[in-house]
Amino acid sequence: MLQDLNNDDLLKIYRATFDNAYDIILYLSEEGNILAANKMAVEKYGYTYEELLSMNIRDLRHFTTKYDYEDQMTLSESGGLLFECTHVSKHGTAFPVEVSSRTIEFNNHRIRIHIIRDITDRKKIEDKIVYLAKYDPLTNIPNRANIISQLDDAIKEAEFDQENLAFLIFDLDKFKMINDTFGHPTGDKVLQYVASTVQGLLRPYDSVGRFGGDEFVIILRKIKGHRDVLSVVNRIFDVFKSPTILEDNHIQISISIGICLLSEAKNRDSLIYQADTAMYEAKKTLGCSSAFYANIPSNKKNF
Structure with missing residues (x-):
């Protein structure tokens, strides 16, 4: 044609x-x-x-x-x-x-x-894919891979500057009961509230991320010792002292925090493991509580 x-x-x-x-x-x-x-x-x-x-x-x-x-x-x-x-x-x-x-x-x-x-x-689609690869879609804070990457960077920075940092792991006590009592949509609101609240209490150069489920982690940079960490932990506990109103429900949020300082760990993996061990030690105390790995008696540590 x-x-x-x-x-x-x-x-x-x-x-x-x-x-x-x-x-x-x-x-x-x-x-x-x-x-x-x-x-x-x-x-x-x-x-x-x-x-x-x-x-x-x-x-x-x-x-x-x-x-x-x-x-x-x-x-x-x-x-x-x-x-x-x-x-x-x-x-x-x-x-x-x-x-x-x-x-x-x-x-x-x-x-x-x-x-x-x-x-x-x-x-826009590419940016969304990149965002979803780095951030938890429910809470909009760094996901596990992202926060571990940030931890690696923070460790290198601390070692270069000859400073210390603290790694904290916490989860919500009896979170399953919250889901069972108020429903999973309310449980999601609780996770969002905890993430945004903790993020608002941190310094600009500190980080909070979600490991998964109801487990969160915090990286505190430029820490001199346990006292610096406790000042942050106590601020977090103060916020959760009173019941929170979500979806017209009064919900008492309680968290257990495990803490380990970089100076007390051999490497990144041991830092995470020791903070996790400390969190389970903190859970032995009812209500909001925290524990430093360094303060756990040797016979209670799992080597």
Whole structure:
């Protein structure tokens, strides 16, 4: 069928394809001046067609990308390039794009063809995937893998600065009873409340994460000794002294905290293990309670 079309018909098909493409299409001179733009370019950038023809592609790029421009255009000329960039509309809105750039020869002139796709939605999905890989979706605090990674970094920092840190593990006493009595949706609200409350009591450079279930951990940096840790622990206990009202229910929250200082552990794994051991020692006392691994009698430690 196409072979039966004359040049005028083919030109009409080309123009319709160019103007109705889902992606932005720009034809550029070697210097980056815009020679032609399709309807999607007018729609996305907010400029009129005439305004676009008076512009250079650099005018559409975010200022932070200016140092990449020359290298990208060189690669475009040597065989084509697919790259991500940030463009800016007439109204100042920045948006991420994926650019397919290729240079062709036409009537003894070098023409750059840029096919540009707005990838805002894709970036949102990618960002969400990254977030879910690092954060607990229920409490919006770091998940187990993330908080362990932070612990590794905190240990390296403490050792470099010759400082100490504390690792705390705590869980909710009789949390199963809360779920059984008030239902799992309320139990989830309790976990959210505990996470946000503890996070609000910490210093900016401290961290709280969820290990899983009703088990949480805290990293306290720049700790000098047990007294520094107890000041934080006591603040946490003070908040949970009175019943909490969630979903119109008065719920008494009680937690048991196990504590181990970096100076009292051989490595990261022993730090976690010893804090966990201390937590189970704390559970032997009813109500909010804490225990330092260092204070547990040797005959009660599991080696």
